[in-house]
Amino acid sequence: MTANQVVFLVLAAIAGLAAVGVVAFGNNPVRAALLLVLNFFVLGFIYFTLGAQLLGISQIMVYAGAIMVLFLFVIMMLQLHQRSPIVEGREGRGVLAWLFGLALAVVVFASVIVPLMSVSGSPIGDEYGTPQSVGRVLFTTYVLPFEIASVLLLIGIVGSILLAKRRL
Template sequence: MEGYWGAGVAQLAPTQVGGPMLLFAVLAAVAVASGVGVVAFNSPVRSALCLIANFLSLALLYFTLGAEMLGIIQVVVYTGAIMVLFLFVLMLLNLAAPGALRESRDLRRLGAGALAASLFVLVVVQAVLPLQEATEPQASDYYGTPMALGRALFTEYVWPFELASVLLLVGIVGSILLAKRRV
């Protein structure tokens, strides 16, 4: 199963249009459309729903890359927990009025557009151009399994991993402190 999808990704040459390519195209289209929806909708709940769709399609993209662990963690953490909290807060604040998030037209829009364009260019230069040289990338047998991920986290990347966990812990403690002070 894993090898099958992995091989499909390896054939991502621009001239071939096979099943995996179509699958990728559909998922990517859903991801992009829902990403646009996040910023285009006026209703906050609709935007949140688009974000959920976006996260789900990203998780499916990870699955097609053979990174099942990453995909499922994406669903558990982002779709299952964080977005539920988002919706909880949105419903609690009840920002249902359609015009609640309408922005005024001003010069900041131009600045935001320029920033977005430069970010896009950066991504293209950094990620897409090197990929054109790639030929048949082959994933190792255990790529994306929980074992491989755990081994990488606790050997090769143990310092970044521990630092990130300490950072998260500081965040939790800080948020509890802030919440306690207000009460």
């Protein structure tokens, strides 16, 4: 086992455990959010190991730094952590969910991941994830989707203000 593999396994273990924690700590939304931040943070590092520098740092900036702060803000503003935890009745649903999840995992693993398991190495140069190369493609080939995404963000801004304001 090489050093890179060890690094990946450690990062993956943290990310995986944090993901489980998000669901397991669901009765305490602040802890769930915190674990999700950890997951996103570590995911940023996994992106770095994939050579995608720009996206790794964007992951940390957008998800860990902005979106999750928004989540925490809403949790604390609605005082969700002080409400009595929702009693999880209907245990059958939980068991069923885990069963279906397991089934999905097994099916996808067997049909998609097993055939690709042995693939390693890549012909892609390391500079494929730098801001320069990403920016060049984003503002030439993908300029129309980029503009549409910015319009979508604008609509999101307007929509969230519309929803949040009591009266305009």
